[in-house]
Amino acid sequence: MSAAAAPADAAPKGGGKKKLIIIIAAVLLLVLGGGGAAVLMMKKKKAAEDEEGADAAPAEQHAPAAHAKPGTPPTFVPLDPFTVNLADKEVDRYAQIGVTLEVADPHMADTIKAYMPAIRSNVLMVLSHKTSEELLTREGKDKLAKEILRESVRPMGIELDDEEEEDPKPKKKKKKKAHVESPVTQVLFSTFIVQ
Structure with a gap:
């Protein structure tokens, strides 16, 4: 009788492993998909900032950078x-x-x-x-x-x-610094x- 009970216990274990593999694969798929979407959004945001800052970039080249990343406290x-x-x-x-x-x-x-x-x-x-x-x-x-x-x-x-x-209104015209x-x-x- 114990030999007959063993095959019955083995079947549910195999199904549990399949479910675990499917869950892990789904989680990995979600993480990779979310990560890919975040990377794409960051690239679009950076490209938009570069386009907006292209006109101001030549004027700011001589000034030291005094501002930290946005969102960081002073x-x-x-x-x-x-x-x-x-x-x-x-x-x-x-x-x-x-x-x-x-x-x-x-x-x-x-x-x-x-x-x-x-x-x-x-x-x-x-x-x-x-x-x-x-x-x-x-x-x-x-x-x-x-x-x-x-x-x-x-x-x-x-x-x-x-x-x-x-x-x-400057009183005298001076060289622009x-x-x-x-x-x-x-x-x-x-x-x-x-x-």
């Missing part, structure tokens, strides 16, 4: 807080300001850290020439952020022209106390 480089005597003449006033620089590329954050003593010195020079009246207005804070942005990249040999942003893109995308204030 990198923040906090500077130690600045405590500075202000340029007020009638009263002794000071400001304590915390600054954080936003950069798109983590490698640029390392470069900024290497230039930190020169960057801090430049920012201190800007702050020490400000009065409390200038710093207490929104426009004054915006202007200060632009000046800190300009001074934070200067030690790296990058000269930003902030005159173009403030005055769209190549547009330089700043590796620092934004200046953020973490603390701002004026006393």
Whole structure:
């Protein structure tokens, strides 16, 4: 009797192996098909970006790439807080300001850290020439952020022209300089106390 029971058990095992093979083949087919479709879509997307960027590519060749891949979070480089005597003449006033620089590329954050003593010195020079009246207005804070942005990249040999942003009509015709893109995308204030 045990010999007759053995062939009955063998038949279901063979069917189970066939089902397993069919399931594995179906999963592989789906994965390969999805992967192929993703590759095709990425190629189409890249071709479309290349066509759109073809006109802008010659103008951007001289500028350093400051933007990371889309979808990646920016990198923040906090500077130690600045405590500075202000340029007020009638009263002794000071400001304590915390600054954080936003950069798109983590490698640029390392470069900024290497230039930190020169960057801090430049920012201190800007702050020490400000009065409390200038710093207490929104426009004054915006202007200060632009000046800190300009001074934070200067030690790296990058000269930003902030005159173009403030005055769209130049008074004198100057040679057009190549547009330089700043590796620092934004200046953020973490603390701002004026006393």
